[in-house]
Amino acid sequence: MKVGVVTFPGSLDDRDAARAIRVAGSEAVALWHGDSDLAGVDAVVLPGGFSYGDYLRCGAIARFAPMMQRVVDAANGGMPVLGICNGFQVLCESHLLPGALIRNDHQKFVCRDQRLRIENASTAWTHQYEEGQEITIVLKNGEGGYVADEKTLDMLEGEGRVVARYLDVNPNGSMRDIAGITNERGNVVGLMPHPEHCVEEGYGPTTDGLPFFTSVLREMVR
Template sequence: MKVGVVTFPGSLDDVDARRAVSIGGNEAVPLWHGDDDLRGVDAVVLPGGFSYGDYLRCGAISRFAPVMTSVIEAAGKGMPVLGICNGFQILCESHLLPGALIRNDHRKFVCRDQRLRIERVDTPWTSAYAAGAEVTIVLKNGEGGFVADEATLDLLEGEGRVVARYLDGNPNGSLRDIAGISNERGNVVGLMPHPEHAVEDLTGPGTDGLGFFTSLAEHAFA
C-alpha cells in the first residue's frame, strides 16, 4: 500500500514514520502540510512532534493545514488514518476522534519504554495483533493525558473503541489508562505512544510496534 506521511513545521518523527512504513512492507510517500494533494495514497500517518510549535494548543493550528482538508475528507470515506502522539492531538482537534490530550498530570515530559495492552484488533492498524496482546513501545510526551466526559468514555468503552491501554502505571494521567482510541468505523486510530520507534531491535526496545504497519498489508488483502 502507498502510505502518506505528513510533514508539518515542527514534525520530529516523520522520517522515522516513513522508515517504519517501509519496514512494514508498504511504500512511504512524503506529504507536505501546505499541499492538499494526497498523491493517490491508500492510507495516511500523522506523525509525532510539535507541529506549528504547539502554539494555542497541541494540534490546534495543524487542524487547519491544507492537507488536513483532504485527510478529513478521505477519512470520512474510509481511508485508514493513524495519528501518533502529536498526530493523535491533531485528530482530536479535527474532530475525527473524540476527547482531547492535555498536559501530563505530573507536569513533566515523560520519555520511556511503555507497556501497553492492545484491545481493538479489527482496525487496519492493529489487525496483526492478537486481542489482549501486551507490547512495549516508546512513549514520549508532555501533553499526553487523554480526557473526555464520562458519557464519551462510556461510549468508547461500550463500542470497543479503546485501541490500547497503559500497563504498569499510568504515565500521564490519561483517563481509564487509555493510550489509543479509534473512530466508530475503525479506520481512524489515534495513539499516544510511538510504534515507529519499535520496529527494529537495533534502534528501539524491540519490534512490538511493527504490527501497526504490517497490519495495513493484511487489511489491503482482507
C-alpha cells in the same frame, strides 16, 4: 501500496514513520502540510512532533492545514489514518476522534519504554495483534493525558473503541489508562506511544510496534 506521511512545521518523527512503513513492506510518500493533493496514497500517518510549535493547543493549528482538509475527507470516506502522539492530538482537534490530549498530570515531559495492552485487534491498524496482547513500545510526550467527559468515555468502552491501555503505570494521567482510541468505523486510530520507534531489532526496546504498519498493509490488500 502507498502510505503517506504528513510533515507539518515542527514534525520530528516523520522520517521514523516513513522508515517503519518501508520496513513493513509499503511505499512511504511524503505529504507536505501546505499541499492539498494526497498523491494517490492508500493510507495516511500523522507523525509525532510539535506541529506549528504547539501554539494555542497541540494540534489546534494543524487541523486547518490544507492537507488536513483532504485527510479528513479521506478518513470520512474510509481511508486508514493513524495519528501518533502529536498526530493523535491533531485527530482530536480535527474531530475525527473524540476527546482531547492535555498536559501530563505531573507537569513533566516523559520518555520511557511503556507496556500496553491491545484492547481492540480489529481496526485497520491493529488486526495483526491479538486482543489482550501485551506489548512494549516507546512513549515520549508532554501533553499526553487523554480526557473526555464520562458519557464519551462510557461510549468508547461500550463500543470497544479503546485500542490500547497503559499497563503497570499511567505515565500522563490519561483517563481510564487510555493510550489509544479508534473511530466507530475502525479506520482512524490515535495512539500516544510511538510504534514507529519499535520496528527493528537494535533500534528500540522491542519490535512490538511493527504490526501497526503491517496491519494496514494487509488491510489495503484484502
